[in-house]
Amino acid sequence: xxxxxxxxxxxxxxxxxxxxxxxxxxxxxxxxxxxxxxxxxxxxxxxxxxxxxxxxxxxxxxxxxxxxxxxxxxxxxxxxxxxxxxxxxxxxxxxxxxxxxxxxxxxxxxxxxxxxxxxxxxxxxxxxxxxxxxxxxxxxxxxxxxxxxxxxxxxxxxxxxxxxxxxxxxxxxxxxxxxxxxxxxxxxxxxxxxxxxxxxxxxxxxxxxxxxxxxxxxxxxxxxxxxxxxxxxxxxxxxxxxxxxxxxxxxxxxxxxxxxxxx
Amino acid sequence: xxxxxxxxxxxxxxxxxxxxxxxxxxxxxxxxxxxxxxxxxxxxxxxxxxxxxxxxxxxxxxxxxxxxxxxxxxxxxxxxxxxxxxxxxxxxxxxxxxxxxxxxxxxxxxxxxxxxxxxxxxxxxxxxxxxxxxxxxxxxxxxxxxxxxxxxxxxxxxxxxxxxxxxxxxxxxxxxxxxxxxxxxxxxxxxxxxxxxxxxxxxxxxxxxxxxxxxxxxxxxxxxxxxxxxxxxxxxxxxxxxxxxxxxxxxxxxx
Numbered sequence: 001x002x003x004x005x006x007x008x009x010x011x012x013x014x015x016x017x018x019x020x021x022x023x024x025x026x027x028x029x030x031x032x033x034x035x036x037x038x039x040x041x042x043x044x045x046x047x048x049x050x051x052x053x054x055x056x057x058x059x060x061x062x063x064x065x066x067x068x069x070x071x072x073x074x075x076x077x078x079x080x081x082x083x084x085x086x087x088x089x090x091x092x093x094x095x096x097x098x099x100x101x102x103x104x105x106x107x108x109x110x111x112x113x114x115x116x117x118x119x120x121x122x123x124x125x126x127x128x129x130x131x132x133x134x135x136x137x138x139x140x141x142x143x144x145x146x147x148x149x150x151x152x153x154x155x156x157x158x159x160x161x162x163x164x165x166x167x168x169x170x171x172x173x174x175x176x177x178x179x180x181x182x183x184x185x186x187x188x189x190x191x192x193x194x195x196x197x198x199x200x201x202x203x204x205x206x207x208x209x210x211x212x213x214x215x216x217x218x219x220x221x222x223x224x225x226x227x228x229x230x231x232x233x234x235x236x237x238x239x240x241x242x243x244x245x246x247x248x249x250x251x252x253x254x255x256x257x258x259x260x261x262x263x
Numbered sequence: 264x265x266x267x268x269x270x271x272x273x274x275x276x277x278x279x280x281x282x283x284x285x286x287x288x289x290x291x292x293x294x295x296x297x298x299x300x301x302x303x304x305x306x307x308x309x310x311x312x313x314x315x316x317x318x319x320x321x322x323x324x325x326x327x328x329x330x331x332x333x334x335x336x337x338x339x340x341x342x343x344x345x346x347x348x349x350x351x352x353x354x355x356x357x358x359x360x361x362x363x364x365x366x367x368x369x370x371x372x373x374x375x376x377x378x379x380x381x382x383x384x385x386x387x388x389x390x391x392x393x394x395x396x397x398x399x400x401x402x403x404x405x406x407x408x409x410x411x412x413x414x415x416x417x418x419x420x421x422x423x424x425x426x427x428x429x430x431x432x433x434x435x436x437x438x439x440x441x442x443x444x445x446x447x448x449x450x451x452x453x454x455x456x457x458x459x460x461x462x463x464x465x466x467x468x469x470x471x472x473x474x475x476x477x478x479x480x481x482x483x484x485x486x487x488x489x490x491x492x493x494x495x496x497x498x499x500x501x502x503x504x505x506x507x508x509x510x511x512x513x514x515x516x517x518x
Binding site: 184 | 318348395410
C-alpha cells in the first residue's frame with residue numbers, strides 16, 4: 001500500500017509538472033513584486049496603487065455597474081468590427097487563394113493597405129462618420145480585414161494539389177472542392193488566424209476609445225487619467241488583459257473541439 | 264475496358280521556354296490487365312498518368328477509354344497518389360465513403376459499400392480511425408479502397424508505395440498483387456522501382472527521359488505464385504539487371 005506521505009508528494013509533483021504551473025508562477029512573481037514595492041511605500045501610491053486598492057476599485061466599479069457597461073461596450077465593438085471583417089475576409093481570401101486573376105489583382109493592393117497603420121485612419125473616420133459607433137467598428141474592420149484575408153488566402157494556397165485532384169477523380173465538381181475539401185482543410189488555420197488577429201482588434205478598440213468615446217474600457221482609462229485615479233487605470237489594463245486572455249483561450253478550445261484532427 | 268493512347272504528345276510552356284515532356288506515346292490496355300510504366304525522374308510518367316486521369320490535356324494525339332475520348336477527370340478512373348492521399352479530417356470509413364457521397368448514392372448503400380471495400384483492403388477494424396492514426400501503408404490501402412469503392416473501370420496508381428519503408432513496400436506489393444488477382448481489376452501503375460514493375464505487371468513500358476518516350480516494352484510471363492520466391496529467383500534477377508542496365512544507359516545518353 002502506498003504511504004499517504006508519498007501520495008501527497010506525488011500530487012505535488014504532478015502539480016509542479018503541469019504545463020501551466022510555470023506560467024502561473026510567472027504571474028505570481030509579478031504580483032508578489034508589485035505587492036512588495038507598493039507595500040514598502042518607496043513609490044508614491046499615486047503612481048503605484050497597491051493590489052488591494054485596485055481590487056477595491058474593481059469592486060466599486062462592478063457595484064455601480066460602470067465596469068460591466070464599459071466591458072460590454074468594448075466587447076460589442078470588437079464583435080461587430082471583427083465579425084464583419086471575418087465575414088468579408090472568408091470569401092475574399094478563398095477567392096484569392098483559388099483564382100489567380102483575383103490574387104494578382106488584389107494582392108498588391110492588400111499588401112499596400114496592410115502597411116497603413118489602422119489608427120492613422122481614425123481622423124478620416126471621424127470626419128466621415130462622426131463620433132458614434134460606426135467609426136469604431138469600421139476601424140476594427142479596416143485594421144483586421146487585410147490580415148485576415150491574406151492569412152486565409154495563404155491557407156487556401158497550401159491545400160495539397162493531390163487532395164484537390166483526388167476529389168476531381170472521384171467525380172467532385174468545383175462546388176465540392178470548395179465546400180467539402182478546401183473549407184474543412186483550412187478551418188484550423190482560419191481559426192488560428194482569427195485568434196491572432198483578434199488581438200489586433202482588441203488593441204484597436206481601446207485606441208479608438210482613447211481618442212473619442214462615451215463608454216468602453218479605453219474611455220474608462222482616459223477618464224481615470226483625468227482624475228489621477230491610477231488604481232482605475234490599473235483596473236482597466238488588467239481587465240483588458242484578462243478579456244484578451246479569455247478570447248484566446250476560447251479560440252483554442254473551439255479549435256480543439258472542432259478541428260481535433262489538426263491538433 | 265479498353266484504353267487507347269495514340270501518338271500522345273505533351274508540351275509545357277510556350278515559345279523558347281517550351282519543353283516537350285511526352286513524345287509520341289502510343290499504347291493500349293485491356294480489361295484485367297496490369298500495366299506498368301517504368302522510368303526515372305524526367306521521363307514524364309506522372310504527366311502521362313495525369314493525362315489518362317484527365318487532369319491534363321494532351322498537346323496533340325488522342326486518349327480514349329472504351330471508344331470515348333478522355334475529356335476530364337471522372338470516377339471511372341480511380342486514382343491514388345503517393346502523398347496527401349487521404350482527407351485528414353475524415354475517418355478511414357468517411358474517406359472511403361467520400362466518393363460515394365459525391366455520386367449521390369443512398370445512405371444504406373454507401374455504408375454497405377464502404378464496409379465491403381474496407382474489408383477488401385483488410386482495414387474494417389480501423390474504420391473509425393483518422394488518417395494520422397494509421398501507418399503509411401494503411402493510409403495507402405484506405406486510398407485504394409476509396410478509389411475502388413467508386414467501382415472504376417481502371418485503377419491509376421502514381422508511385423503509390425514510393426513514400427513507404429522498404430519492408431512495408433514489399434508487403435504492399437504483395438497486397439496489390441493479391442488484390443489484382445482476386446478482383447480482376449485493370450491497373451495502370453507508375454513507378455521508378457524496377458522490382459515493383461517486374462513483379463506486379465504483365466506488361467512493362469520503359470520510358471526514356473527528356474522527352475518522355477517509350478523505348479522498350481516487355482511482356483512478362485513469370486510464375487507469380489509466390490512473389491517472395493520470385494523476387495530472389497535467378498531468372499527474375501537476370502531480368503532485373505537487364506532492365507537496370509537499360510535505365511542506366513538511358514540516363515547516361517542524356518545531353
